[in-house]
Amino acid sequence: MSIGALTGICIALFVAAAAFFRLRGRPTTGTPVGRVLRWLAFAGTVGTTVAALPLALSDSAVVLLLLAVPLVPAALVVVSDATGRxxxxxTAAAALLMLLWGVFLASFLTPYFVFPALLLGAAALASIRPRAAGRPAGAA
Incomplete structure (x- = not known):
């Protein structure tokens, strides 16, 4: 799969998730859905890193460092979810960073870091509360 295809898939999924959560219109969708997606993204990041470790250990220490970078935003998301701050x-910043890093790693190592980025993007969209539909000012 090429980088262009991965980028197109990422953009399409982010737009589809945004449309889904926007049209759903429930103001309390963020907490349980976002929490599950954040933890799934963390588990996916750790799993992808562990699966790619044999390749990294046989190649060089630089590749090992490149694999460790996505673990930092994934861990920060889990810590912020646990503290509630x-x-x-x-989540949005980590999704963007992991998406960019995943597309970068897809060019020479593994494309699988893109999937946790998609989960974090959906979690960020799930944590957005839609605006309450109200009457315009002065309407009876």
Whole structure:
């Protein structure tokens, strides 16, 4: 799979998830759905790193360092979820960082770091509360 195809898939899934959560219209969708997606993304990141370790150990220490980078945002998301502080902001920033890093790693090592980024993107979208539909000011 080429980088262009991966990028297109990522953009399409982010737009589809945003449309789904926007059209659903329930103001309390963020907490359980986002939490599950954040933990799944963390598990996927750890699993992908462990699966790619034999390749990294046989290649060089630089590849090992490249594999360790996605673990940092994944761990920060889990810590922010556990503490309950800046969850949406941390999740969105981690999703963007992991998406960029996943596309970078897909060019020469493994494309599988893109999938945790997609989960984090969906978790960030799930934590957005839709605006309440109200009457315009002065309407009776």
């Amino acid at each position: 800046l969850v949406g902001t941390t």
